[in-house]
Amino acid sequence: MRVVRSINDMRNVIADWRRTGATVGLVPTMGGVHAGHLSLIRVAGEHSDQVIATLFVNPSQFSLDEDFDAYPRDEDKDLQMFGEAGASLLFAPPIEEIYPNGHVTKVHVEGLSSLLEGKFRPQYLTGVSTVVSKLLIQAMADVAVFGEKDYQQLQVIRRMARDLDIPTVILGAPTIREYDGLAMSSRNRYLSAAERPHAGRLFSAISDIARATAEGADPIPLCNAAERRLIESGFRQVDYITVRDANTLEQYRGPGTPGRVLAAAWLGKARLIDNLDV
């Protein structure tokens, strides 16, 4: 599996593929590869002939108090796992290739970037829409695959790609979970051994809410009760647990309309997020 570090080199590989008529899939990641990422590679492989994994820990989506420095970095291991899952190219640029001196342009998805995660992580979603717009324009792939685990991020990326007329189909891939329902995430490693057994309760909580809401229950008291139970079972803080319209992430419009349960909560040093279709 080949590794390229410059946009030009990636474009040259893609141009060679294009000349043979091959289609191209892109899977942007920040590394810390786990089974969730591998499923993205597989989904991309089902929709394209050649799959590019990208590995870039994007500084612009971290606040100063977040874990940019601590974020797991093990390129050799990531490379091997991407290759086994079926990727044929790794694009792993240094920071100055993505943000050269004087880079000042931001791609901002208004509204959608300011609610939920946007309230707690003000830079995160604009950092994502900026770097992903760049990666999409760099590769001009036929499809790009992102995990539904970061559901709001996926909606922001869909909106950005549509609004900027980027001709790449954005695919969401289902969340991959541990035995107890915990959504796989590079940040799960911040859980202590004592905390880990409780982490599955976030998934249980949103599952219960999704089921009851689908059956017509009012989600607001359900979410309030779930928040209390999470705190009682050892979660340090619940940033939000809520049912929203699945497309706009604004207020849920009730039975018969698309709904999504979304939650973010702190267990020790780990901020867990998860979501589920109603």
Next chain:
Amino acid sequence: MRVVRSINDMRNVIADWRRTGATVGLVPTMGGVHAGHLSLIRVAGEHSDQVIATLFVNPSQFSLDEDFDAYPRDEDKDLQMFGEAGASLLFAPPIEEIYPNGHVTKVHVEGLSSLLEGKFRPQYLTGVSTVVSKLLIQAMADVAVFGEKDYQQLQVIRRMARDLDIPTVILGAPTIREYDGLAMSSRNRYLSAAERPHAGRLFSAISDIARATAEGADPIPLCNAAERRLIESGFRQVDYITVRDANTLEQYRGPGTPGRVLAAAWLGKARLIDNLDV
């Protein structure tokens, strides 16, 4: 000369050209075509085999108190002039093709969009960088040509295209002027017959400043004196007249560094802007 109104139709024409090996040039305009626009078409034709003119009066770059409704619209005349100058395709989309329902993404060039014009027209440059990023991504042309008359806009577009890795070469084309130096502009039609003879004084003023600054004079007193003289000769208001670094539009760094004189001033109902190399 063919006219298309959808992004898809434009992309299909371009794909046909690409299959023959042709290169493509793009000239985004808001119509109100004059000799300045025609020179952009000609410059594009010198750098590419097929030239697309676009005609779209972009609402997002007008403030509510600006002249969106009054902006000149005469597609038949524009079409004929573009064709005579050598364009082979006109892309003239309706508003909903560029901003469909739910469009919320903004492309913002920080810093560069907030100074000079940005102080007086807060929405203008973000409106421009957003719509131009879309047009560039839609066409993926080899070159795109913009007038130096809107110098700050040109610098914003250059920066945006570089920052988003859009693989289109951005070319600036020299300002085309009337007999007395007045820069050609669709908005010159807002000048009354009585005002028109005075309009060339803006060009005289920046010419004098450019020449003296190039010879080593301090531009600040020159600009202050020029502002007074413009007001004395009938200009209603001078928004700015200043010498700046030609690339960043921040403070001019003195002799031997790239400088640009930039000015904006009101004569009656017309806001004239102009600029000149030091």
